[in-house]
Amino acid sequence: MAKVKKSINMKKLFLTASVAALMLNSCSREGIAEQDNFKMQSTTADYTGFPAAVQTVSGTITANTTWTSDKVWELDGQVDVAPGVTLTIQPGTFVKGKQGTVSALIVLRGAKINATGTEQNPIIFTSYKLLDNDASTTATPGDFGGIILLGNAPANVKKTIEGLPTTDDKYKFGGDLGTNAADNSGILKYVRIEYAGYNLSQDNEINGLTCGGVGNGTTLDHIQVSYGRDDSFEFFGGTVNASNLVSFAADDDGLDFDNGFTGTITNAVVIADKNSTHSQSGGKPDSNGIELDNNAASEDASFGLLPKTHPTLNNVSVYGVNNSGDAALYKYGARIRRGGEITLNNVVITGFTHGLVFDGDTNATWSSVNNSGFSGFTAAVTPTGSVNNTNSIFNGSANTFGASSPFFDILDFSGSNKGAFVNGDWTQGWVQYAF
Numbered sequence: 001m002a003k004v005k006k007s008i009n010m011k012k013l014f015l016t017a018s019v020a021a022l023m024l025n026s027c028s029r030e031g032i033a034e035q036d037n038f039k040m041q042s043t044t045a046d047y048t049g050f051p052a053a054v055q056t057v058s059g060t061i062t063a064n065t066t067w068t069s070d071k072v073w074e075l076d077g078q079v080d081v082a083p084g085v086t087l088t089i090q091p092g093t094f095v096k097g098k099q100g101t102v103s104a105l106i107v108l109r110g111a112k113i114n115a116t117g118t119e120q121n122p123i124i125f126t127s128y129k130l131l132d133n134d135a136s137t138t139a140t141p142g143d144f145g146g147i148i149l150l151g152n153a154p155a156n157v158k159k160t161i162e163g164l165p166t167t168d169d170k171y172k173f174g175g176d177l178g179t180n181a182a183d184n185s186g187i188l189k190y191v192r193i194e195y196a197g198y199n200l201s202q203d204n205e206i207n208g209l210t211c212g213g214v215g216n217g218t219t220l221d222h223i224q225v226s227y228g229r230d231d232s233f234e235f236f237g238g239t240v241n242a243s244n245l246v247s248f249a250a251d252d253d254g255l256d257f258d259n260g261f262t263g264t265i266t267n268a269v270v271i272a273d274k275n276s277t278h279s280q281s282g283g284k285p286d287s288n289g290i291e292l293d294n295n296a297a298s299e300d301a302s303f304g305l306l307p308k309t310h311p312t313l314n315n316v317s318v319y320g321v322n323n324s325g326d327a328a329l330y331k332y333g334a335r336i337r338r339g340g341e342i343t344l345n346n347v348v349i350t351g352f353t354h355g356l357v358f359d360g361d362t363n364a365t366w367s368s369v370n371n372s373g374f375s376g377f378t379a380a381v382t383p384t385g386s387v388n389n390t391n392s393i394f395n396g397s398a399n400t401f402g403a404s405s406p407f408f409d410i411l412d413f414s415g416s417n418k419g420a421f422v423n424g425d426w427t428q429g430w431v432q433y434a435f
Contacts, residue, residue, distance in 0.1 A: 050094050050131055061085055069093040069121075072131055075103035078145070080170075083110030086186065092121035096128040097144040102198050104145030104163070104206055107185055108170055109152055109177065109213075117190030119429040122222075127195040139195045141229035141251055141277055146196040146206040149185045153215035154178040155237020156260035156295060156305035162236075163198065163206035173213030174237050174259060181239045183215025190222045190430050197229030197251065205230040207256075208247075214240040216263065224248065224431055227276060231291075235261040235311070242268075244426050248433060249273035249408075253291040254318065257340070260294070260307040269420040270318040272351065273408045274326045288331045289318035289349060294339035294362075303339025303361060310341040310366075317419035320351025322398045322407040324377040332357045333376065341366040348419030350375035351398040351407060357382045373418045375399035392418070408433075 051071050058076035064085055067073045069092040076098045081087045087107070089095070097103025105125075107113045117123040127143035148161055150173050158175025160166045188209070196208040208225030213236065220242035225232035232247035234256040245268040247254035254270030270289045279287045294309045318333050333349035336342055337359035344367075349355045355374035358364040364386035373392035374380040380393040387393075392401070400406055402417035411433075413421045 047130055056098065061087055064088075066090065067093055067095070072096060074098050074128070075101075075105060075145075077101045078104050078106060078164075081105070081107045081111040081113065083108055086112040086114055089113070089115040089123050091117045091123065091190070093117075093123050094131060095123070095125045095144075096131055099128050102145050102206075104148060104198070106148045106164065106171070107150060109150045109173065112184065112186035113149070113188065114186050115188050115191055117222075117430075119190060119222075122190040122192050122430045125191070125193045125196065130194075139227070141195050141227050142198050143195040144193070145198050146208050146210060146228075147188070147193060148206070148210045148212070149188075149214050149218070150212045151185045151214035151218065151238060151240070152177060152180045152183040153213045153238040153240070154181060154260060154262075154307055155213045156307055156309075157237075157299050159236075159259070159299075161210060161212040162234075163210070178213045178237060181215055182217045183213075184217030185214050185240075187219040188221070188223055189219060191224075192430070192432065193223070193225045193228075195227050195229075196225065197231070205252075207231040207234045208250075210234050210236070211238055211240055212236045214238040216240055220245075222426075222430060225250070226433065228252075229277065230279070231256045232270070234258070235263065237261055237307075239263050241266070244268070246427065246431055247271065249276035250287065251277040252279040252287045253289070255290045255313075257290075257292045257309050257311050257342075258295065259299075259309065260305065261309050261311055262307055264312040264314065265316060266314045267420055267423075267426055268313070268316045270316075271408055271411070272320045272330065274321050274329055278329045285329055285331050287329075288333070288335045289320065289352065290334035292334075292336045292340040292342055294341075297338070305339075308339065308341055308366075310343065312343040312345070313347055314345045315420050315423065316344075316346075317348040317406070317413075317416070317421070318350070319348075319406045319408075320398065322351060324353070327351065327353045327377050327398075333374070335359065336362055336364075336367065338362065343368040343370075344372050345370050346418055346422065347372040348401045348416075349373075350394075350401065352376055353378045354382050355380040356387065358386055371418070373399065373401045375401075 127139035155174030164171040208228040224246035333352040355376040404412035
């Protein structure tokens, strides 16, 4: 059982959160009040002993390269990994963006990343302000650009990934480029991406982790994205499967699917923080726990491009806030629109004005919902009756579905009877929350 108290102005204290196994009464910059059953994990992600040496990287990586854990690796602007090249990152390595630059790591089609951390030593992509030995600076969303993976798996349109130059074909995916469903872009495992994302222009944003046409030969496992300036995870087409994902305090959506994505997400939790930044559209809240489109109207106004966006989500929890006033900061728990489809198996959505919403430009009968639970302050499911009666539906409250206290800033998921934690705690030792 984890009970996490938060002080939003604290900068560099990160708490290792075992969401179902730890207990914490209070914390401060100087120390932590512990229970007998609580011990901090041995992890380099404590931000108190990061390496003094800084190695700056810029441009394109054109030969197999290893980033070692004895240095902090600083990205000076956009860094590309060239086709045929593998970038290896050792467990416990810190990577930051250079101050004053839009610093992002892009793994191009045909390139690979091997970022395999461990439970005790995850790989950390984070704000330079957390690694400056200056207590007066505060990390903010957008301090690090994000990670972009590009692959050769199918997508329903050929396009340039958001946030990258549209005139350069190396940043494109899908269409005639997407012919290999089993394409392999490498491994991201036990990785944390913090204070990432960058809004270059309207609808042209870098997310925490962005996948464009990434194939199911790729491994995405045990990845946390925290305090992103846009979406935590966005999948544009592709077939990649992902597991053990944590989205925390996203500015926009926790999980976003577009352009014919057909992979499976297993074990994932989306956690809102009312104190985070919040995206808006037309002056109104526009962030969702889950957002799904088949394609944009500019690509096809009938939203019928193939393959259709149809992810499968197994054992997923989406937690908003526990009172209706704070829920006004967000849009919906899950929004399925623009011809999109989804399969939900053992999914919980709660703490938003509306839980599961099918827009008028899609058809709820194309989707499948099984053994799931939805709750909304205004409506749990919209349209009413659009999902079958084997699911638990609660209107007018933020139902916890058995969890003791699943809303931030006190997190206690013990007792969950649906969603991400019914099969035990998979966050032990590597998930952390920024205070």
